[in-house]
Amino acid sequence: MSETRLAVADVSVEFTGLRALDHVSLSVDTGEVVGLIGPNGSGKTTLVNAITGQVKLATGTITAAGVTLSGLSPRAIALQGVSRSFQIVRLFNAMTVLENVEAAALAKGAGRAAARERAEALLDEFGLASKADELGDSLSYGDKRRVEIARALAAEPKFLLLDEPAAGMNDAETETLLHTLAALPEKRGLGLLIIDHDMGLIMRLCHRLHVLASGRTIAQGTAAHVRAHPAVIEAYLGKGTAHA
Numbered sequence: 001m002s003e004t005r006l007a008v009a010d011v012s013v014e015f016t017g018l019r020a021l022d023h024v025s026l027s028v029d030t031g032e033v034v035g036l037i038g039p040n041g042s043g044k045t046t047l048v049n050a051i052t053g054q055v056k057l058a059t060g061t062i063t064a065a066g067v068t069l070s071g072l073s074p075r076a077i078a079l080q081g082v083s084r085s086f087q088i089v090r091l092f093n094a095m096t097v098l099e100n101v102e103a104a105a106l107a108k109g110a111g112r113a114a115a116r117e118r119a120e121a122l123l124d125e126f127g128l129a130s131k132a133d134e135l136g137d138s139l140s141y142g143d144k145r146r147v148e149i150a151r152a153l154a155a156e157p158k159f160l161l162l163d164e165p166a167a168g169m170n171d172a173e174t175e176t177l178l179h180t181l182a183a184l185p186e187k188r189g190l191g192l193l194i195i196d197h198d199m200g201l202i203m204r205l206c207h208r209l210h211v212l213a214s215g216r217t218i219a220q221g222t223a224a225h226v227r228a229h230p231a232v233i234e235a236y237l238g239k240g241t242a243h244a
């Protein structure tokens, strides 16, 4: 079992009357960016929820750096070095940007001075230093998304899972985010799993792609391999959408 791998093995998730994930296996190694794509309702967010303990598994196991995550609480999973952002941003609106990021470092056990230092460095990295004292609630949508990623990183994760980080960003913001995210795996020694509907972003950022349709893996591999895969073409064209 690899000490540097997030491994999802044979995972199924069931909701009443619906198998949202059907025996899915996927891995993310340290230093790697893996894109999770697929049409609407294909199970992408459910897979991230399964990894972070928000939904129960009907089959399978999930390990991070050799530690079994399945069965642990979301908080215990976070403490094992798995951080995430949400499709719908969840900031502490009554706290400042700096406090939002600092809180995540404190929750992971950093002392006050170290947490402040870590939070300030992250705000710099994400172009948010000038907004440090603004309340979460007052930020633009793009800024909220950046704060959420900075907050996830404040926990110094081994694996970072991002659910549509570029949603609602304009082209310039997306471009800046692309460069920031691309640098993360090497700079911070982490593995990145990213869901996004922006295929330009996904194709440029990811080393490998994993494609879901109706809860099943239909293709995986490089962008070139996946783009040419008949099942992928059919899944997208069949639904009349290119939404990932």
Ligand SMILES: Nc1ncnc2c1ncn2[C@@H]1O[C@H](COP(=O)(O)OP(=O)(O)OP(=O)(O)O)[C@@H](O)[C@H]1O
Pocket: 015, 016, 018, 020, 038, 039, 040, 041, 042, 043, 044, 045, 046, 047, 244
């Ligand atoms: N808590 C839940 N209870 C019941 N059904 C759910 C729940 N969460 C998700 N589903 C269903 O599971 C399926 C997969 O949903 P999921 O949100 O994982 O898809 P997705 O690929 O992330 O979609 P999108 O691209 O639209 O965000 C959908 O049919 C969805 O309606």
